[in-house]
Amino acid sequence: VWAEPEKVAGREKLFVLDMFPYPSGAGLHVGHPLGYIGTDTWARYQRMRGRNVLHALGYDAFGLPAEQYAVQTGQHPRISTEANIANMRRQLRRLGLAHDDRRGVATTDVEFYRWTQWIFLQVFNAWYDTEADRARPIAELIEEFESGARPVPSDRPWAELDAGERAAIVDAFRLAYVSEAPVNWCPGLGTVLANEEVTAEGRSDIGNFPVFKRNMRQWMMRITAYADRLLADLDRLDWPDSIKAMQRNWIGRSTGASVTFAVEGHEAAIAVFTTRPDTLFGATFMVLAPEHPIVDAIVPGDAFWPAGTDPAWTGGAPSASEAVTAYREAAARKTDLERQENRDKSGVFTGAYAINPVNGARIPIFIADYVLMGYGTGAIMAVPAEDERDWDFAQAYGLPIIRTVQPSEGHDENAAFTGDGPTINSANDEISLNGLDMAAAKKAIIDWLAAKGWGTETVTYKLRDWLFSRQRYWGEPFPIVYDEGGHPIALPESMLPVELPEIDDYSPQALDPDDSTSEPVPPLGRVTEWASVELDLGDGPKTYRR
Structure with a gap:
């Protein structure tokens, strides 16, 4: 029938x-x-x-x-x-x-991916309004900036910004955007891989090539904007409780504080997110993900270590720069799962120190593979007395341990205490948390940090923005072109579909499988007559690149 x-x-x-x-x-x-x-x-x-x-x-x-x-x-x-x-x-x-x-x-099918491209344009030309709790057209955001109805995230008014500065601000709100992100780079395949395409041994599922963690500019989908709605709407689903619990854990909503640590001798600062700001007085060192972008800026270029550096912190290298380079190369060969499950904590000193904002203490900054760039800010304040991973790291590298929560009676003094209890050893000339329970201590320290300009109350998620890439040939083209400033510009719907050109050489450029620093060369990038295009997008004919 x-x-x-x-x-x-x-x-x-x-x-x-x-x-x-x-x-x-x-x-x-x-x-x-x-x-x-x-x-x-x-x-x-x-x-x-x-x-x-x-x-x-x-x-x-x-x-x-x-x-x-x-x-x-x-x-x-x-x-x-x-x-x-x-x-x-x-x-x-x-x-x-x-x-x-x-x-x-x-x-x-061209007629199918025409609509894939159309959907992408709807996402690219939208932003998430947290007050309205829904997506809105990006044109409405621009109108609000122009009229003054919405504050411009800049130290200058909208009218004084040039076209490139305005584009950068707007792009930071889009639901589809380009950003530096930690990715699984497989030079042997010439492309970025999803986590599902990487084996437990840190190699590509196809071809068995080595895969490296590194930062690259990629297209991202801002799914984190919907995190609270995803959580709330789970209650509307007729699903088993165990499945809904898995979803809640995947989204991973956490409340805490964003805290800024100044770096000694640098204008740069390090932002961390912590669910336990009440333990700030016990932060005795910091740890960054090896891929953290600030690492290159703070590692001294000297051919020797700073005076007084503990030999255990050096990884056997003659200088901080050499130690960091070697450690990064080793970490890049591990999967996120390996880095999280490895019980033997390893790391190296960057040669730089941060300043603890609550007590002015000078604390060393390490890189270690148990900190992931894809979670939080890629940096942690290490409080070994109240965190088991930090305790193990501190024990391995001879770092101070200061208890800021009174352990319960009978607790092993040779182990971290992760429970609740009265706050101790947590006071300066302006604030004292001593004697407060966890909730009261958190509120007090967040209020103090906010008043000093060193922190804010923050909500974060395990959920990360979704990454999708186009280093290969066989995929629907983005309906996007780039202007001379490198800003993405959406093509009008009248120009859809953007068809994939037929080419003879569709294989990725041969790259050394072991060269983690190599850059992708997409096959379409070699088709110059397609990659460079002259269009009139409303302000006269101009040359754009795809």
């Missing part, structure tokens, strides 16, 4: 859509029918109950798996992908599944 839609036109409609398979291999594997048989059975049952059922299937045909398969077979991705789709459709018919092939799509 599904082949004669006019006979079921008046019935209640039901749309059933299966998860799109990747046409990146020679055909189906056993996991495909494992899922499809279930939805097929349910769709048939609904059809027998008299509903007008549209059961469709598409093919997730863009992406790294399809391109890598094409590279291995020596065929253009489109040829191998379309051949694989045809074979999968043949296999699905032999299984007797009731998908309506007339409604089948592939994500490589």
